Amino acid sequence: MINLKDLREYNAYLLEAPSIAPAKNNSEIFDKNNINSLFIKKNYGLKEIKFRVGFIGKQRTDWTIHQSKFLKNLECGVITLDNVVYYEGSFTTSGVGRVFDLFQEIEIEGLCYATLQKVRMELAPGKHEIYNKGHSISPVKIEITGQGEIKGLTEKSIISTGAVSIGENRIIKNLEGENGFKLLQMFEMPNIRPGLNIIETNVPITIEWKPRLI
Secondary structure (H helix, E strand, C coil): CEECCCCHHHCEEECCCCEECCCCECCECCCCCCHHHHHCECCECCEEEEEEEEEECCCHHHHHHHHHHHHHHHCCCEEECCCCCEEEEEEEEEEEEEEECCEEEEEEEEEEEEECCCEEEEECCEEEEEEECCCECEEEEEEECCEEEEECCCCCCEEEECCEEECHHHCEEECCCCECHHHEECCCCCEECCEEEEEEECCCEEEEECCEEC
16 A cells, blocks of 8 residues: 555655546436436446656666656555545556656556445344445455355345355355355345445354445
């Protein structure tokens, strides 16, 4: 992760506040004649972000090395300005600004999701009221300890016939780390909605998500 407000590691500094566009609205409209249907499947996509960074050095090779290190670490795909909101996605160099022997300016742009700090919760069998502080639907990772049924994270229940997890990039694995899709019956990937969510389970599970912002 790169904190744009503290770039001393790279002998660099943020030249101006980043330009951050609101996330695009990806709502699904079921009935164009019924305005209420606009809010049935309201979801938001990626945000566009642009910023400029200046690198300094006693000679050209200094800022060249620092810039290379910065761009390499930017490949992690996570930046922040305050360690409260995180921007996760893909960032690329879009141009080069002013260049001097002791200074170079580069322009960065990216497409990303804005999230809050990761939330991880262990849920015992029963009904749970879970509040998501995000303002958009957020993907959820789940670790299921065995056979059971989980309601509230998908339109239809998730049925498991054994220990299985839905992890990073929606990859489904069993305890051995192999493909665990056969251990699950579900019709969509799990998500948590903004605000209050009611989750029911008859098997111990662990859920994890990053609240998404618009």
